[in-house]
Amino acid sequence: MAKTYDYLFKLLLIGDSGVGKTCVLFRFSEDAFNSTFISTIGIDFKIRTIDMDGKKIKLQIWDTAGQERFRTITTAYYRGAMGIMLVYDITNEKSFDNIKNWIRNIEENASADVEKMLLGNKCELEDRRAVSKERGEQLAIEYGIKFMEISAKNSINVEEAFFTLARDIRTKTEKKLEASNPSKGNHQLKATEPSKKQPNWLQRCSLI
Amino acid sequence: MNSPERETMQVPGQPSVGVELFSQNGVVMRNQASRSNEDVCPGTLRIVQYSSGKCFEWHPAVSVSSEEGDWAVVSKNDSNSDDTISFDVTRIKEYRVHPKNKRKIVFTLRDPREIYGAVFQTDSVDSLVAYIRQFYRTRRSTRDHHTYKIIEERTERTIQKSFCDLEFDFTRGKSSNPADSVRRLIRDFRQKPIQTALESAAKIADLYRYENGALSSETPEILSHSEESVSIADEYQIVSPTIKLPPREILSRGNPLSYEQWLQFHDAQGRITNSELVKKIIYQGGISSKLRADVWKYLLGYLPWEATTAEQIEIRNSKEKEYNRMKLQWQMVTPAQEARFSDFRDRKSLIEKDVNRCDRSLDFYAGENNSNLKSLHNILMTYIMYNFDLGYVQGMSDLLAPILFIMNNEVDAFWCFSAFMDKVASNFDVDQAGSKRQLLHLHELLSVMDPKFAEYLKNLEPGYLFCFRWLLVIFKREFSYDDTMTIWEAFWTGIPGPNFHLFVGLAILDTEKSAIMDSHSNFAETLKHINELAMKIDVNSTLSKADAIYRQLLAAEVSLPDPIRTILGLEPLQKEPNPLSDSESDAEDAPNSSPGHCNNGLSQSFNDDQFDIDTAIMLNYM
Numbered sequence A: 001m002a003k004t005y006d007y008l009f010k011l012l013l014i015g016d017s018g019v020g021k022t023c024v025l026f027r028f029s030e031d032a033f034n035s036t037f038i039s040t041i042g043i044d045f046k047i048r049t050i051d052m053d054g055k056k057i058k059l060q061i062w063d064t065a066g067q068e069r070f071r072t073i074t075t076a077y078y079r080g081a082m083g084i085m086l087v088y089d090i091t092n093e094k095s096f097d098n099i100k101n102w103i104r105n106i107e108e109n110a111s112a113d114v115e116k117m118l119l120g121n122k123c124e125l126e127d128r129r130a131v132s133k134e135r136g137e138q139l140a141i142e143y144g145i146k147f148m149e150i151s152a153k154n155s156i157n158v159e160e161a162f163f164t165l166a167r168d169i170r171t172k173t174e175k176k177l178e179a180s181n182p183s184k185g186n187h188q189l190k191a192t193e194p195s196k197k198q199p200n201w202l203q204r205c206s207l208i
Numbered sequence B: 001m002n003s004p005e006r007e008t009m010q011v012p013g014q015p016s017v018g019v020e021l022f023s024q025n026g027v028v029m030r031n032q033a034s035r036s037n038e039d040v041c042p043g044t045l046r047i048v049q050y051s052s053g054k055c056f057e058w059h060p061a062v063s064v065s066s067e068e069g070d071w072a073v074v075s076k077n078d079s080n081s082d083d084t085i086s087f088d089v090t091r092i093k094e095y096r097v098h099p100k101n102k103r104k105i106v107f108t109l110r111d112p113r114e115i116y117g118a119v120f121q122t123d124s125v126d127s128l129v130a131y132i133r134q135f136y137r138t139r140r141s142t143r144d145h146h147t148y149k150i151i152e153e154r155t156e157r158t159i160q161k162s163f164c165d166l167e168f169d170f171t172r173g174k175s176s177n178p179a180d181s182v183r184r185l186i187r188d189f190r191q192k193p194i195q196t197a198l199e200s201a202a203k204i205a206d207l208y209r210y211e212n213g214a215l216s217s218e219t220p221e222i223l224s225h226s227e228e229s230v231s232i233a234d235e236y237q238i239v240s241p242t243i244k245l246p247p248r249e250i251l252s253r254g255n256p257l258s259y260e261q262w263l264q265f266h267d268a269q270g271r272i273t274n275s276e277l278v279k280k281i282i283y284q285g286g287i288s289s290k291l292r293a294d295v296w297k298y299l300l301g302y303l304p305w306e307a308t309t310a311e312q313i314e315i316r317n318s319k320e321k322e323y324n325r326m327k328l329q330w331q332m333v334t335p336a337q338e339a340r341f342s343d344f345r346d347r348k349s350l351i352e353k354d355v356n357r358c359d360r361s362l363d364f365y366a367g368e369n370n371s372n373l374k375s376l377h378n379i380l381m382t383y384i385m386y387n388f389d390l391g392y393v394q395g396m397s398d399l400l401a402p403i404l405f406i407m408n409n410e411v412d413a414f415w416c417f418s419a420f421m422d423k424v425a426s427n428f429d430v431d432q433a434g435s436k437r438q439l440l441h442l443h444e445l446l447s448v449m450d451p452k453f454a455e456y457l458k459n460l461e462p463g464y465l466f467c468f469r470w471l472l473v474i475f476k477r478e479f480s481y482d483d484t485m486t487i488w489e490a491f492w493t494g495i496p497g498p499n500f501h502l503f504v505g506l507a508i509l510d511t512e513k514s515a516i517m518d519s520h521s522n523f524a525e526t527l528k529h530i531n532e533l534a535m536k537i538d539v540n541s542t543l544s545k546a547d548a549i550y551r552q553l554l555a556a557e558v559s560l561p562d563p564i565r566t567i568l569g570l571e572p573l574q575k576e577p578n579p580l581s582d583s584e585s586d587a588e589d590a591p592n593s594s595p596g597h598c599n600n601g602l603s604q605s606f607n608d609d610q611f612d613i614d615t616a617i618m619l620n621y622m
């Protein structure tokens, strides 16, 4: 079967239960919102292939259960991730405070050079806002990562967020490839390349 | 290696000429009891069969005494006795494979001045160990799991007979002369030692079983060989011995318990007269839906089967009071209290979020301001007060929603739910130990049922996690409400044993085996495949298959290792070894002593320190 993409990136959505991770993913993969969504048990993932400057990038996005209790299960998925979306709910202070715990979790379980991004979801609920945009920005600066406020419900910035993360991963990947393989130049890039260090399920995955 | 195997050279009158049974180059060996740390160069370790018996021989360097073509004739006399090591196998008291380094083995002889340590420079000691176990009965020491005592040589009859059963004869030659079989076996050991050991040991075990009719007291010990020889090769691998299961016998499902039947089971005072039969009917066919609200209360133990109508009313009244008292407790928490009670606040907010996204597509829970959502919320909040240690964990709303749907009443739903929770509480352990254990059990069971498939799934990183959702909410996300209830009802009967839900999982895996294995699915694809089965699985054929697999394993009961027996709800064959037991006495244990004193090889290795649950399900990222 011919390969239908140039890159495969594995992304992960994490954050407290109820911040809207599943809805964000559903918005990005199906462009829809369903307020009667069932809570996530265990893990699932969705695929969407995007076009970026003439390259096809297949995004495999993993959605996890948020409750602390399941952390030992969900962290099993951290290590293969190339990008992680940290999601909080702008109407829920606690979910924002917990971002630092999620960051620590990433540091302990994900690979050191994983691209991260901070997302404040439900931004259309201005009247119920509990976390100002400035605090979100400030926290992102602290961790040296990008930040956006989004709304899965009103489809605000969801596309932009995933494209931004995918672009950053791509840039990083291509830099690494050039450094390790300068003679071959840009045209020899392989989608499987970034998975060299990844567990073999990801490797196999990129050969579908 | 296509060369013919080395053969016995019969030289009349020369008893010192033997045949080499095993040979390994690149082995460093020395007597740890007598020599200090002097350098020893690598040499060759052999097992040589003399007319007097089998002998371990180690020669330094590469010099092979005499080798012509495919023949290796070794003479006892032509070795330089200073540098060589040689001892009869019968002099070995015990051996120990280094738990962390599979290339180190130590032989302790009966003479305490002789302790031989051997290091294989290139290979693991597997093939040697497999060899020893093939010819000697060994017993794992209760004091040290890595030490095996050599009990006695297996009798000629046993070996020959079992070798004839090993099928090497039928596939590889016309002759079924036992001697030929032995040679082939030895060749097989060289080429694929682990597999050969596994097959052979399993077959010997079979032989013991079927010859003796009932369980021989040494069966578990023999079985443990095959298990152990694999775990030596791969320390976190747990592969059950190749156990022959009887054919699977699928019975079609029965009819659900009917109203007429249910009436007939009531006596004049309202007691249920034959609860065992009721359970059996439910296990085989479920409960007709109008009866569920009534029957579930008994099935879950909220009402005792033997309670009269008057007693039921009494119980119901007192349970209602108790519920309302606990409900009042959380309802009386003031906002000011709540502000200073983050644990309570967190649980409450989690419940609110989950109630809002619990089965909302179902009419019963659809729409805003639905009073049933309020009941869901109340029950879960009250459960916090009832079980403060556990509180609320995601997944619990999934277990409650169908119960509330059936009971349509907060009090009854609460008590039935809490009874269900009692059965599955370990799913919600803080450290997820219960979930991990169940995933491991699933793997252990599949290893007995279908070792190849089990091995395949185990190697998917991170292992069996794609079954996590199944077990956490007992298949509630995989089936419609009605089908879920049928599965739960079967599970609640406790027939045929405590872990029926694992067999539902096995049945689904069995059905999906080719979809997963033939397409060489990786973890992500397998997870996707499994997740997408939701609402597409046929409940009746799945339950029939689950039942058939359960009975299939029960029928092979005596050959199952204790960990599997325990999952099935059977008594372990051996008691847990007493950690204080005298290590000397167990060495001398006669093979036919009481089961309580027998070696507990398999269950020990399942609990071995080399092995933990995480590695078994390959949660290597955790």
Ligand SMILES: Nc1nc2c(ncn2[C@@H]2O[C@H](COP(=O)(O)OP(=O)(O)O)[C@@H](O)[C@H]2O)c(=O)[nH]1
Residues within 6 Å of the ligand: A015, A016, A017, A018, A019, A020, A021, A022, A023, A024, A034, A035, A036, A037, A038, A039, A040, A066, A121, A122, A123, A124, A125, A150, A151, A152, A153, A154, B356, B357
């Ligand atoms: N108003 C609003 N609600 C949202 C938004 N995204 C998700 N939600 C709601 O938040 C709740 C939790 O969403 P979910 O995706 O299940 O959260 P998860 O636990 O992080 O996966 C659901 O009731 C959603 O309807 C959003 O952008 N705006």
Ligand SMILES: [Mg+2]
Residues within 6 Å of the ligand: A021, A022, A023, A039, A040, A063, A064, A065
């Ligand atoms: Mg979710």
